[in-house]
Amino acid sequence: MDEFIRSEKQIRRKQAVRTMICMALLLLLSAVLYGCSKTEETGPAAAAAAGTGARRQADGYGVSEDKKLIIYTSHKEEVYGPIIREFEERTGIWVEVRDGGSTELLEAIGREAGQQTCDVMFGGGVESYEAYREYFEPYRCKLSDKLDDRYLSSDDSWTAFTELPIVFIYNNKLVSAETAPHSWKDFLDDEWRGKIAFAAPGKSGTSYTALATMIQVLDMDERELMEDFVTALDGKVSAGSGEVVDEVSTGIHLVGITLEETAKKRIAKGADITMIYPEEGTSTVPDGCALVKGAPHEANAKLFIDFTVSDDVQNLIMDQFCRRTVRKDLQMKTAGEEMKIMDFDLKWASAHQDEILALWSELIR
Structure with missing residues (x-):
């Protein structure tokens, strides 16, 4: 009888283990299926709604190449995030972001020469852009006539973004x-x-x-x-x-x-x-934005560069980011400080x- 009882207990324990394994497998399957359903939500709207962290992780699944843009930026997320999300919403272009130090990113662009994955460098002082100008394609933005003459590139290899005293x-x-x-x-x-x-x-x-x-x-x-x-x-x-x-x-x-x-x-x-x-x-050396030579999405890159000096973005950087505009027609908004x-x-x-x-x-x- 004792041997039978021990046998029954062993059987119950094995059944319990099997039940737990089955439940774990069901939970894992549910998680996988849920993840798959979420993956289908990638693209411009989902990436913008999810925030920049999701944007960096997303792979642009389902987005055609003519609707993609890859940006390297040394700006903090609080600066580039709102700008890129608004650009995505207005254009329907899906933006992939890689952020880091300006020197690190410029060196990466140099290493990728001839096999570019990056379209736009966004952020970093323009003196560094001058040092790496061989890796940039000259582009004159549509609003260049409204930019302060002090912040114009001699050969259009970069476009000024903000003035930084x-x-x-x-x-x-x-x-x-x-x-x-x-x-x-x-x-x-x-x-x-x-x-x-x-x-x-x-x-x-x-x-x-x-x-x-x-x-x-x-x-x-x-x-x-x-x-x-x-x-x-x-x-x-x-x-x-x-x-x-x-x-x-x-x-x-x-x-x-x-x-x-x-x-x-x-x-x-x-x-x-x-x-x-x-x-x-x-x-008051400005930071800048530049079109990378050999950019795989050149047309979209030019749209983004134009957007960075638009009325809306330049007003945003003054009102919310404590930065100075490079637009001469908006300069009065940054007056008031004694600065030589x-x-x-x-x-x-x-x-x-x-x-x-x-x-x-x-x-x-």
Whole structure:
């Protein structure tokens, strides 16, 4: 009898295991079927509704090649997301996005030369575009006559998107308005040694523009200036331009060099920092947008470039993104700040970029 009972228990246990396995298989099958039904929803409308994360993951299933566009962008999602979603909705074109650092993406475009998958580079300072101009196809956007003459490419290899002044910032609790740096030369003083937030210019386009601006503004030997500045940093560099504001607002560093846009956004969100325009003047190098040479979806790429300087997008970047327009007919919206603009030599900054970055790497080590 005991042996029979043990046998019955074993049978029940086996049946229970079989039941659990069957239920697991049914759940797995349901999940697969549900996933398949969701996959069928890809395309312009679904990708826009799902957000940029879904857009990067989607594969454009069911979308014809004449309705596709591939964009490399160094903008944050909060900037490129609304613009791309609106472009998709208006045109019915499905956009695939790859985001990253501007240098990283430009290098990728260079490596892909002759076998391009990218159509448009969107974001990054135009001095970097100048350095990579051989990989871009000249295109004059339809609204070029409305763009500020200062921000026109000599050969139409890129189109300016927004104007980006470089500014100084300081922590309000730890630095007074009187002692805060107001001049580029102030950052070379021993007073600020180890207290400056600045991203590595080899990774941050903003920092390279700031360094090139400092070199052009100050009447000093280039190597001597960079040696003094690296000494002032005391070997400390921020992970990226976005971290500069974080480090100053939290007191990790007392002062920093960043973009006007970044500083204004953080101040609007409550960061306890103050923004200063350099007294000798600052650069307002624009970021840009460019048609990649050999782009597989060239017609759609041109439509997107036109869209970036349209009335709607340029008003959006002023109203919501704390950026300055490159449209001369809309310039009055960005008036009100005391800012002296220096005559930034874009061609010099582009031609000497490799040399300056090599010297920087030597000194920072």
